[in-house]
Amino acid sequence: MAIAPALIGLDWGTSNLRAYLIGDNGAILDRLEAPSGVMNWGDRGPAAAMESLVGCWLDAHASLPVIAAGMIGSRQGWREAPYVDCPADAAGLAARMVSVEFRGNRRLHIVPGLKCHGDDGVPDVMRGEETQVVGGMTCEAADQQWIVLPGTHSKWVEVGDGRIQRFASFMTGELYDILGKHSILCRLMEGEGFDGQAFESGVRRATTAGGLLRQIFSARTLPLLNELLNASVASYLSGLLIGAEIEGASQWLGISGGTEARVTVLAGPMLASRYVCALTIKGITASVGPTDAAALGLLRIGRIGHLL
Amino acid sequence: MAIAPALIGLDWGTSNLRAYLIGDNGAILDRLEAPSGVMNWGDRGPAAAMESLVGCWLDAHASLPVIAAGMIGSRQGWREAPYVDCPADAAGLAARMVSVEFRGNRRLHIVPGLKCHGDDGVPDVMRGEETQVVGGMTCEAADQQWIVLPGTHSKWVEVGDGRIQRFASFMTGELYDILGKHSILCRLMEGEGFDGQAFESGVRRATTAGGLLRQIFSARTLPLLNELLNASVASYLSGLLIGAEIEGASQWLGISGGTEARVTVLAGPMLASRYVCALTIKGITASVGPTDAAALGLLRIGRIGHLL
Numbered sequence: 001m002a003i004a005p006a007l008i009g010l011d012w013g014t015s016n017l018r019a020y021l022i023g024d025n026g027a028i029l030d031r032l033e034a035p036s037g038v039m040n041w042g043d044r045g046p047a048a049a050m051e052s053l054v055g056c057w058l059d060a061h062a063s064l065p066v067i068a069a070g071m072i073g074s075r076q077g078w079r080e081a082p083y084v085d086c087p088a089d090a091a092g093l094a095a096r097m098v099s100v101e102f103r104g105n106r107r108l109h110i111v112p113g114l115k116c117h118g119d120d121g122v123p124d125v126m127r128g129e130e131t132q133v134v135g136g137m138t139c140e141a142a143d144q145q146w147i148v149l150p151g152t153h154s155k156w157v158e159v160g161d162g163r164i165q166r167f168a169s170f171m172t173g174e175l176y177d178i179l180g181k182h183s184i185l186c187r188l189m190e191g192e193g194f195d196g197q198a199f200e201s202g203v204r205r206a207t208t209a210g211g212l213l214r215q216i217f218s219a220r221t222l223p224l225l226n227e228l229l230n231a232s233v234a235s236y237l238s239g240l241l242i243g244a245e246i247e248g249a250s251q252w253l254g255i256s257g258g259t260e261a262r263v264t265v266l267a268g269p270m271l272a273s274r275y276v277c278a279l280t281i282k283g284i285t286a287s288v289g290p291t292d293a294a295a296l297g298l299l300r301i302g303r304i305g306h307l308l
Numbered sequence: 309m310a311i312a313p314a315l316i317g318l319d320w321g322t323s324n325l326r327a328y329l330i331g332d333n334g335a336i337l338d339r340l341e342a343p344s345g346v347m348n349w350g351d352r353g354p355a356a357a358m359e360s361l362v363g364c365w366l367d368a369h370a371s372l373p374v375i376a377a378g379m380i381g382s383r384q385g386w387r388e389a390p391y392v393d394c395p396a397d398a399a400g401l402a403a404r405m406v407s408v409e410f411r412g413n414r415r416l417h418i419v420p421g422l423k424c425h426g427d428d429g430v431p432d433v434m435r436g437e438e439t440q441v442v443g444g445m446t447c448e449a450a451d452q453q454w455i456v457l458p459g460t461h462s463k464w465v466e467v468g469d470g471r472i473q474r475f476a477s478f479m480t481g482e483l484y485d486i487l488g489k490h491s492i493l494c495r496l497m498e499g500e501g502f503d504g505q506a507f508e509s510g511v512r513r514a515t516t517a518g519g520l521l522r523q524i525f526s527a528r529t530l531p532l533l534n535e536l537l538n539a540s541v542a543s544y545l546s547g548l549l550i551g552a553e554i555e556g557a558s559q560w561l562g563i564s565g566g567t568e569a570r571v572t573v574l575a576g577p578m579l580a581s582r583y584v585c586a587l588t589i590k591g592i593t594a595s596v597g598p599t600d601a602a603a604l605g606l607l608r609i610g611r612i613g614h615l616l
Contacts, residue, residue, distance in 0.1 A: 115533070120516040122526045123533045153492075153525060169529070170521040171491075178490045183482055184461075208428040211556025212520045213478040213549070217461060218430045221477070225423070225431045241521070248519025 005029050006308050008057055009298035010050070010068035010108075012077075013037050013128055019054045020295040021061075024308075028292055030057070038071045046078040047102050058103065065307040067298045069111040070128030073098070078108070083115035083125055089163040090134045090297075094305030111301055116166050118252070124169050128294070129155045133164055135297030136266045136289040146255060146263045147289065150242075150271045152177070156249040168252055170245045176238060179216065185237065188223050190230040196277075198232035202239020203246075203278045212244045242278045255284060264289040313337050314616050316365055317606035318358070318376035318416075320385075321345050321436055327362045328603040329369075332616075336600055338365070346379045354386040355410050366411065373615040375606045377419040378436035381406070386416070391423035391433055397471040398442045398605075402613030419609055424474050426560070432477050436602070437463045441472055443605030444574045444597040454563060454571045455597065458550075458579045460485070464557040476560055478553045484546060487524065493545065496531050498538040504585070506540035510547020511554075511586045520552045550586045563592060572597040 003023035011018040015037040021030040036049035044052075051058070058066070073081035081098040093114075099107040113127035129149050136147050137159055145159040152173040158165045179185050205215055219237045222228035228236060250256070255263070265275045266289045279286035290296055302308050311331035319326040323345040329338040344357035352360075359366070366374075381389035389406040401422075407415040421435035437457050444455050445467055453467040460481040466473045487493050513523055527545045530536035536544055558564070563571070573583045574597045587594035598604055610616050 118518070120513070120518075122513070122516070122518070122522070123529045123535060124525070125529055125532065154521075168518055168522050169525045170518075171525045172521050174491055175521065175524070178486050182486045182490045183479075205428070205430070208430070209556075210426070210428075210430075210476055210478075210560040211552055213462075213480050213483065213553050214430070214476050214556050214560065216483070217432075217477045217479045221431045221433055224433065227431060244519055245521050248517075248522050252518040252522065 003027055003029060005061055005064060007299055007302050008054060008061065008064050008066045009295050009302075010054075010066065010072070011070055011128060011131070011294040011298075012068045012072035013070040014039050016040075017049060017053055018294070019057070020292065020298070021057055022295050022299050026296050026299055028295055038074065038077050046072065050102070050108070058106070065109065065302055066106065067097075067109045067111065067302050067307065069131035069294065069298060069301075073110040073112055074127055077110075079110060081110045081112035084112045086114055086116035086167070087161075087163040087165045088114055088130070090301050090304045092163075093130060093134065094301045097301075097305060109302075109305070109307060111298070114164060114167070118166070118168065122168075124167060126155055126167060126169070129157070129167075130164060131297035131301065132266050132293040133157050133159065133297065134300050135293035135295065136264055137162070138264075143262075146253060148249070148263055148265050148275060150265065150267045150275050154245055156253060158253055168249065170248065172241050172245045176241050179237060180234065185216075185219055185233065188220060188230055189233045189237075192234050193231060195229070195232040195235040198228065198235040199239040199274065199277070200281060202236040202241075203243035203281050204239075206240050206243025207247050212240070215240050215244070238274065239278065242274060243281075246275075246278055246282055246284070250282070250284070262287070266290075266293050311335055311337060313369055313372060315607055315610050316362060316369065316372050316374045317603050317610075318362075318374065318380070319378055319436060319439070319602040319606075320376045320380035321378040322347050324348075325357060325361055326602070327365070328600065328606070329365055330603050330607050334604050334607055336603055346382065346385050354380065358410070358416070366414070373417065373610055374414065375405075375417045375419065375610050375615065377439035377602065377606060377609075381418040381420055382435055385418075387418060389418045389420035392420045394422055394424035394475070395469075395471040395473045396422055396438070398609050398612050400471075401438060401442065402609045405609075405613060417610070417613070417615060419606070422472060422475070426474070426476065430476075432475060434463055434475060434477070437465070437475075438472060439605035439609065440574050440601040441465050441467065441605065442608050443601035443603065444572055445470070446572075451570075454561060456557070456571055456573050456583060458573065458575045458583050462553055464561060466561055476557065478556065480549050480553045484549050487545060488542065493524075493527055493541065496528060496538055497541045497545075500542050501539060503537070503540040503543040506536065506543040507547040507582065507585070508589060510544040510549075511551035511589050512547075514548050514551025515555050520548070523548050523552070546582065547586065550582060551589075554583075554586055554590055554592070558590070558592070570595070574598075574601050 006024040314332040349357040
């Protein structure tokens with residue numbers, strides 16, 4: 001017997017719009033994607049961008065709720081869903097959703113982002129990741145759990161008592177990108193092929209004396225002095241930056257290796273395997289969370305918010 | 309009585325060629341500069357680039373020695389002067405100069421760069437800075453002295469027993485540059501005007517928990533949440549990066565604040581004042597070295613090498 005669709009879920013970020021037709025049991029029945037993010041929809045606006053991608057789903061399933069998360073709820077999005085303060089749980093996010101009308105009588109519900117202030121006064125924000133975290137939280141979570149969402153601006157999230165307690169962002173992916181494209185390293189890098197040994201060496205070196213600004217420079221001097229192949233510079237740099245991120249995040253969140261520290265990685269296969277590898281080197285037990293955490297999170301928030 | 313010129317000194321880097329007509333007492337009698345660095349001389353080559361800038365000095369002072377330091381001695385330069393290993397002193401550098409002929413019977417002497425391996429196996433190199441360090445070393449130096457040369461790739465140098473013992477490079481200036489031009493921060497930054505309070509706040513925050521990748525992200529979230537003016541983001545980022553450099557370098561070199569730590573800064577007025585300010589915040593006593601350290605170093609190396 002076919003599973004009936006229960007929700008149209010949208011993961012709507014800066015660059016892309018990812019759409020999921022989600023079954024009642026969390027199964028992904030269909031998926032669509034378009035480069036129609038908040039910065040890309042141009043003159044036609046968000047309603048037309050949504051219709052263009054999922055118009056056929058909206059026609060075929062006239063009574064299904066539609067929920068979106070991500071930059072669509074930012075000031076530059078369709079309608080602003082103001083940040084909710086940490087700690088926050090799925091019910092708190094559901095209660096603070098905003099909605100916009102389309103096709104006359106239908107509504108798009110938008111999940112708000114999260115805001116948090118570190119002990120050191122550093123503020124932080126996320127939009128979209130909170131929904132992935134809700135999808136990636138283990139259910140029997142009276143325990144503490146840490147969730148990392150690697151990416152352009154990696155997020156490290158502390159979950160406890162079923163709530164998102166606090167989080168911090170790290171500019172890892174963006175720094176990797178601009179160092180590879182615009183710094184003196186770009187002339188030394190030959191290809192993006194993965195060299196596991198160079199990656200591991202980068203992870204280990206990330207925590208040696210001198211700090212990250214010195215270690216990044218070693219990605220220049222090592223190949224210059226023939227101690228690293230040019231084809232391995234990208235892997236080494238990736239290891240340095242991911243290693244520095246894990247070091248900084250562990251310190252900030254108080255995660256120490258060797259204990260029963262449990263980190264869940266929410267990412268695609270390539271990044272997930274690099275993070276699991278780097279965490280293992282640091283002695284931290286890591287596992288990979290569900291691939292479609294965003295869809296699972298939208299379903300859970302929709303259900304708690306009585307939209308389905 | 310006019311001081312007689314003793315040396316034509318060239319500080320010849322990647323982008324620029326700076327020339328000094330130097331008196332016997334170290335006074336700069338004349339100076340010239342052209343964008344004729346190793347990467348910029350194009351088809352005409354180094355001899356023509358030199359003649360074009362200092363041909364009149366070469367005519368007027370036919371017996372003066374000519375000494376150059378910097379990337380001119382690299383593989384991409386005029387003639388390679390292989391790196392000398394640390395520890396090294398002015399006599400060691402003088403002994404390893406190479407030379408090229410020009411105008412038939414004249415010679416350009418080229419000071420070699422320095423190479424050093426950290427305790428952690430990270431190799432490092434410099435070309436040009438070693439000559440500035442020789443010019444910036446205090447003479448009664450049986451004591452330990454640290455010299456910092458801020459810039460695109462800042463160098464921290466430990467001097468002891470009259471020798472350069474070891475050094476490390478930090479990618480501070482280049483990272484500041486590419487973050488301001490190519491990252492998400494560039495849209496937030498309004499101008500390069502200096503805000504001393506934002507700079508100080510960046511310096512202090514650089515050493516808080518989470519590490520540099522998190523702190524750089526705070527340069528985005530603080531203005532986003534109206535806790536930092538957009539006009540102050542550049543100063544804040546500068547403080548974060550310089551603070552992280554000083555933290556890493558102090559750790560690597562074993563410099564602790566409060567003691568009789570003496571750091572000499574060799575830089576132009578703007579950068580020198582930022583470093584002195586940041587070092588002072590960290591409790592490290594700092595002073596600014598001679599402005600024309602390169603010229604002083606060339607004179608000292610030339611004298612020890614019996615070229616004048």
